[in-house]
Amino acid sequence: xxxxxxxxxxxxxxxxxxxxxxxxxxxxxxxxxxxxxxxxxxxxxxxxxxxxxxxxxxxxxxxxxxxxxxxxxxxxxxxxxxxxxxxxxxxxxxxxxxxxxxxxxxxxxxxxxxxxxxxxxxxxxxxxxxxxxxxxxxxxxxxxxxxxxxxxxxxxxxxxxxxxxxxxxxxxxxxxxxxxxxxxxxxxxxxxxxxxxxxxxxxxxxxxxxxxxxxxxxxxxxxxxxxxxxxxxxxxxxxxxx
Amino acid sequence: xxxxxxxxxxxxxxxxxxxxxxxxxxxxxxxxxxxxxxxxxxxxxxxxxxxxxxxxxxxxxxxxxxxxxxxxxxxxxxxxxxxxxxxxxxxxxxxxxxxxxxxxxxxxxxxxxxxxxxxxxxxxxxxxxxxxxxxxxxxxxxxxxxxxxxxxxxxxxxxxxxxxxxxxxxxxxxx
Numbered sequence: 001x002x003x004x005x006x007x008x009x010x011x012x013x014x015x016x017x018x019x020x021x022x023x024x025x026x027x028x029x030x031x032x033x034x035x036x037x038x039x040x041x042x043x044x045x046x047x048x049x050x051x052x053x054x055x056x057x058x059x060x061x062x063x064x065x066x067x068x069x070x071x072x073x074x075x076x077x078x079x080x081x082x083x084x085x086x087x088x089x090x091x092x093x094x095x096x097x098x099x100x101x102x103x104x105x106x107x108x109x110x111x112x113x114x115x116x117x118x119x120x121x122x123x124x125x126x127x128x129x130x131x132x133x134x135x136x137x138x139x140x141x142x143x144x145x146x147x148x149x150x151x152x153x154x155x156x157x158x159x160x161x162x163x164x165x166x167x168x169x170x171x172x173x174x175x176x177x178x179x180x181x182x183x184x185x186x187x188x189x190x191x192x193x194x195x196x197x198x199x200x201x202x203x204x205x206x207x208x209x210x211x212x213x214x215x216x217x218x219x220x221x222x223x224x225x226x227x228x229x230x231x232x233x234x235x236x237x238x239x240x241x242x
Numbered sequence: 243x244x245x246x247x248x249x250x251x252x253x254x255x256x257x258x259x260x261x262x263x264x265x266x267x268x269x270x271x272x273x274x275x276x277x278x279x280x281x282x283x284x285x286x287x288x289x290x291x292x293x294x295x296x297x298x299x300x301x302x303x304x305x306x307x308x309x310x311x312x313x314x315x316x317x318x319x320x321x322x323x324x325x326x327x328x329x330x331x332x333x334x335x336x337x338x339x340x341x342x343x344x345x346x347x348x349x350x351x352x353x354x355x356x357x358x359x360x361x362x363x364x365x366x367x368x369x370x371x372x373x374x375x376x377x378x379x380x381x382x383x384x385x386x387x388x389x390x391x392x393x394x395x396x397x398x399x400x401x402x403x404x405x406x407x408x409x410x411x412x413x414x415x416x417x
Binding site: 096097098100101104114115117118121 | 283284285286287288291320323327
């Protein structure tokens with residue numbers, strides 16, 4: 001028999017799950033970018049060490065860039081939300097009836113009779129805090145403005161790095177470019193399929209393998225496109241081997 | 243929206259009078275003046291300040307031989323429950339469920355399907371003597387409505403910010 005989570009535990013679970021966005025995005029981007037770089041350079045460059053150095057540089061730049069992007073993005077989001085919440089609180093203090101009326105209209109629009117909605121809002125108004133948090137969640141779709149910019153940045157950067165290592169490590173440890181590229185593509189495919197499958201599992205999908213297959217298709221398309229572009233630009237300039 | 247000098251459109255609608263449902267027509271109003279105020283809906287957080295505000299000053303309106311009538315698109319049954327919620331209202335609330343009266347007075351919001359927050363003072367000739375409307379989220383001043391009624395009843399030229407007991411401007415015939 002399934003045991004229902006208590007609301008506080010469920011809230012913490014949702015907060016943890018919100019990191020899935022950073023993890024999935026970071027891993028996917030790390031795998032795809034690095035696989036694309038490896039495939040592209042393998043088509044354009046002959047030197048194996050040169051390819052590895054370029055891929056390592058791309059990985060470092062990608063991880064730092066993605067981490068910084070996630071940090072700045074979350075920070076900006078949190079600041080905007082906090083500003084909006086402060087404005088709402090000032091409005092609530094000065095004109096509580098305006099928010100009460102807006103909440104009433106919202107509840108009435110969601111199926112409550114006007115009279116029932118009035119009574120719900122009136123009861124909520126017994127606690128200004130309860131009224132305010134309900135207005136924020138119900139009218140503005142805002143939860144707590146507790147996004148952690150640093151955590152999001154680190155998660156995204158680490159996820160990108162992890163993803164990037166997947167195709168990079170076999171390429172580093174296998175002696176020939178051709179065999180290394182095949183191994184990198186195989187681990188990339190396996191990883192992306194697994195990430196897609198995992199995402200499908202989190203979303204309670206019945207056919208998780210479809211999610212995995214979608215990730216796999218995107219990865220292979222990106223890698224193939226990268227390889228073809230590398231082949232196409234190779235004649236434009238000769239890059240000396242190391 | 244009707245303006246001063248227009249004939250007040252007649253009405254004959256169900257209404258809530260205290261705890262009972264009745265009908266009320268313009269022709270049944272026997273007082274010299276009538277304040278007809280439209281409000282959007284029962285069970286709201288802005289309207290009660292006006293509905294209750296008029297209730298608290300009803301004696302002063304009656305002293306000016308003036309009736310008060312509230313109008314919204316809610317049913318008479320809803321008005322009765324609303325009146326109970328507010329602890330009793332000493333004047334009738336008209337049930338203009340199809341918005342006919344609000345349309346006749348030019349104050350029906352066709353988008354929201356409610357009456358605007360509008361006030362009309364109807365004089366003894368049953369013509370509009372005063373008309374005003376304000377946004378749905380702004381409550382009206384009961385004191386100002388009472389001041390207007392008193393000013394109209396003087397039949398004199400009342401300067402800005404005129405209050406009962408204050409001096410008058412020149413008679414219209416002097417202008």
